[in-house]
Amino acid sequence: MSEISERLERYLSGELSAADRVAFEAEAMKDLNLAALIYKDLQVRSMISAASSERRRAEAPAAPKARTGIRRWVSMPIVRWAVPAAALIVVAAIALWPRVVSQRSGVLRGPARHFSAVSPVGNVSGRPQKLVWTPHRDAIHYRVEILDVASRTRLTVIVTDTFMDLDPSMDIPAIGYWKVTPLGPDLSEVGSPILTRYRIAP
């Protein structure tokens, strides 16, 4: 394996001679395991490359546009990167935005696994007061996210047991998406999320 790994690394780094490269590729086309190794290695390399681009972008000088309040907070790289650690971000989000969600007793559970957005959907006449969806059969909690089209940022990530009341002090983008993911008791996803676009009419 070590010889293969070295050849693979040299192959993908473009360091094999033309003849060795042709021989390696001929071998890979005959040997599914070797072709699969190349394929898998490309996956991880591609992700490292994406992380590299993201790190460069994060370290680039800040855009001149001033960010304030929630937008400034969510634009911090650590916040963006912490999103995959959903449990962590949920705890942080709840701690930081206690007013955003007014919790009510009871659990929203529907009759089916298919669930859908109710409101706001599409063009709406005024600032939405609440995000409403048809409940999911297996959900105990829901993760709710609001995405801002203009700044291309995720403004809010929160876990709730109920529909989400939008606090009047919360900065809601005029055009955005909201995304709801059904979660089980351990906050693992129990169904596919729904993503819904809305636009507040001027």
Added chain:
Amino acid sequence: MEENQLPDTGAWLEQLRATFVKVAYQRVASSDVEDIVQDAMRVVVEKNIDPASGAIEDLPPLAWCLQTLRNVIGNHYQRSETRRRYQEPESGSEADSRSLAEELDARETAGAIEIAVKEMHGTDSDCARYFDRLIDGVNAGEIAAAEGLAAPVLYRRLYRCRQKLRLLLQARGIDL
């Protein structure tokens, strides 16, 4: 044919197609294999890739072709997921929502790599250091020189490190 002789393009494309089919069968539903392979082969043919091609976008020809297959598989799933998951109230907005969601997903994937590499600092500091440098844009040859290692030694280590990183990412639910 000697292994270091170039096969003719037609035979090479046939072999490539067979390789695509085998790799695709490991990753997608069998009913989708033909369509996906066809799409990937079309890209390869349109790009005039053949065994004599030099590096394409910094990748050798077969690796570039497999990368293309990977992209086609990714697009295929993304299209299916988009149709299944996203509710779009207005025509024409699907592309917007997909693009925003994809951008955010890409950031989160990059974030997952960063978190996994940070985690590696506690368990395998050499791998974490190599990855940190790769993410900083340093190439493998430069890392070998900085580490005082012969390139083949670093290559073997990098390969093992990527296997470890794959496992860490899979444990975080990243589909690989």
